[in-house]
Amino acid sequence: MIRLFDNEKCDDGRPSSKGNQLKFCRDGIWYKADYMGYEGLAEYTVSKLLRFSTLQKSEYVDYDVEQIEYNGNVYNGCKSPDFVDGRTLITLDSLYKRNFGETLHHVLYQMEDREERLRVLTGQVERITGIRGFGVYMSKLLTVDALFLNEDRHTHNIAVMTDGNTFEPAPIFDNGLTLLSDTMMDYPLSGDLMAMIAKVKPSVFWDSFSEQTDISEKLFGTNVTFSFTYQDVCDIVNAADIYSAEVRRRVIEIVMQMKRKYAYLFTKG
Numbered sequence: 001m002i003r004l005f006d007n008e009k010c011d012d013g014r015p016s017s018k019g020n021q022l023k024f025c026r027d028g029i030w031y032k033a034d035y036m037g038y039e040g041l042a043e044y045t046v047s048k049l050l051r052f053s054t055l056q057k058s059e060y061v062d063y064d065v066e067q068i069e070y071n072g073n074v075y076n077g078c079k080s081p082d083f084v085d086g087r088t089l090i091t092l093d094s095l096y097k098r099n100f101g102e103t104l105h106h107v108l109y110q111m112e113d114r115e116e117r118l119r120v121l122t123g124q125v126e127r128i129t130g131i132r133g134f135g136v137y138m139s140k141l142l143t144v145d146a147l148f149l150n151e152d153r154h155t156h157n158i159a160v161m162t163d164g165n166t167f168e169p170a171p172i173f174d175n176g177l178t179l180l181s182d183t184m185m186d187y188p189l190s191g192d193l194m195a196m197i198a199k200v201k202p203s204v205f206w207d208s209f210s211e212q213t214d215i216s217e218k219l220f221g222t223n224v225t226f227s228f229t230y231q232d233v234c235d236i237v238n239a240a241d242i243y244s245a246e247v248r249r250r251v252i253e254i255v256m257q258m259k260r261k262y263a264y265l266f267t268k269g
Contacts, residue, residue: 001066001067001068001069001074002026002031002066002067002068002069002079003068003069003070004024004026004031004068004069004070005070008024008025008026009022009023009024010023010024010025010030011023020035021033021034021035021039021077021176022035022068022070022075022077024068024070025082028081028082029079029080029081029082030079030080030081030082031066031068031077031078031079032077032078032079032176033068033070033075033076033077034075034076034077036177036181036182036183036184036185037181037182037183037184037187038076038179038181038183038243038247038251039077039078039176039177039181040063040065040066040076040077040078040176041065041076041078041179041181041237041240041243041247041248041251042148042175042176042177042178042179042181042251043063043078043080043175043176043178044063044064044065044078044236044240045179045236045237045240045251045255046063046144046148046175046178046179047060047061047062047063047080047175048062048236049148049226049228049232049233049236049255050144050172052226052227052228052232053144053224053225053226053227054224054225054226055140055172055224058171059140059171059172060144060171060172060173061080061081061083061171061172061173062080062081063078063079063080063175064078064079064080065077065078065079065240065242065243066078066079067242076242076243078176080173083170083171083173084161086163087161087162087163088161088162088163088164089159089160089161089170090159090160090161090162091155091156091157091158091159092104092121092125092155092158092159092160093105093154093155093156095125095128095129095160096124096128096155099128103155104121104124104155105154105155105156105204107120108120108121108155108204108205109204114205114206114211114215115215115218115219117205118135118138118205118215118216118219119219121138121155122134122135122138122220125160129160129162129167130166130167131160131167131168131169134169135219135220136220136221136223137169138158138216138220139216139217139219139220139221139222139223139224140172140223140224141153141158141172142205142212142213142216143213143216143217143222143223143224143265144172144175144224145178145202145209145212146202146209146210146212146213146262147226147258147259147262147265148175148178148179148255148258149178149179149180149197149200149209149254149258150175150177150178150202151177151178151182151200151201151202151203152174152176152177152203153174153202153203153204153205154203154204155204157173157174158170159173179251179254179255180193180196180197180200180250180254183247186199186200187200189246189247189250193250193253193254193257194257197254197257197258213262222265224265225265225266225267226259226265226266226267227266227267227268228259229268230256233252233255233256234252237251237252237255238252
């Protein structure tokens with residue numbers, strides 16, 4: 001457990017579709033307190049399972065669970081290193097607005113053609129930044145989001161980083177609203193798990209995760225695969241024992257249901 005104070009509270013300027021968690025920064029480590037349910041467990045679980053993928057370690061942010069004491073209250077949550085490391089993080093929405101005077105979110109929503117949304121997003125980012133292969137990056141990100149049911153991916157948490165001269169894609173981050181972690185509003189612990197899995201949708205680009213992966217794979221191919229087993233999932237989730245056994249069992253079941261759905265993305269197990 002770590003005790004954190006008002007002068008360590010940080011606002012990263014990236015709004016969520018479901019309100020903002022308490023966030024802190026100390027000695028190059030970011031801390032986030034759970035707000036809707038078990039966001040910290042979700043962040044941790046996704047990042048640890050990405051070790052069992054074809055992604056490089058530099059392509060995603062590593063999270064650990066942490067208990068946070070603040071103002072006399074104790075919160076479950078997570079922590080991660082400051083991956084920006086002296087560079088500037090620019091969300092795609094900010095990047096587009098700086099160059100064209102309007103938000104990318106608004107531009108994409110005006111397009112009815114779902115494939116065109118992804119073409120425009122990747123094309124404009126490549127033109128502005130000089131990054132090559134941003135479509136492959138988006139394909140990886142959207143595949144991870146579909147596998148883990150990320151309902152909160154939007155143009156405020158897809159980002160690039162710059163040192164003032166060159167740009168590169170930011171590592172995959174902000175996976176707190178995955179794995180039905182919102183138990184307060186939409187996915188209560190008492191709810192029917194299969195019905196809730198069927199209900200959850202991506203927040204911006206498409207109407208379903210299946211459509212999301214179909215379009216990204218059609219345009220850019222399949223660029224990430226996975227190899228985690230049931231035992232890997234159990235070992236990772238059950239190590240986060242600051243969360244109740246009920247919550248941990250639910251997360252394990254969700255991951256395994258999604259593994260069955262996206263079996264073609266798995267190389268073994």
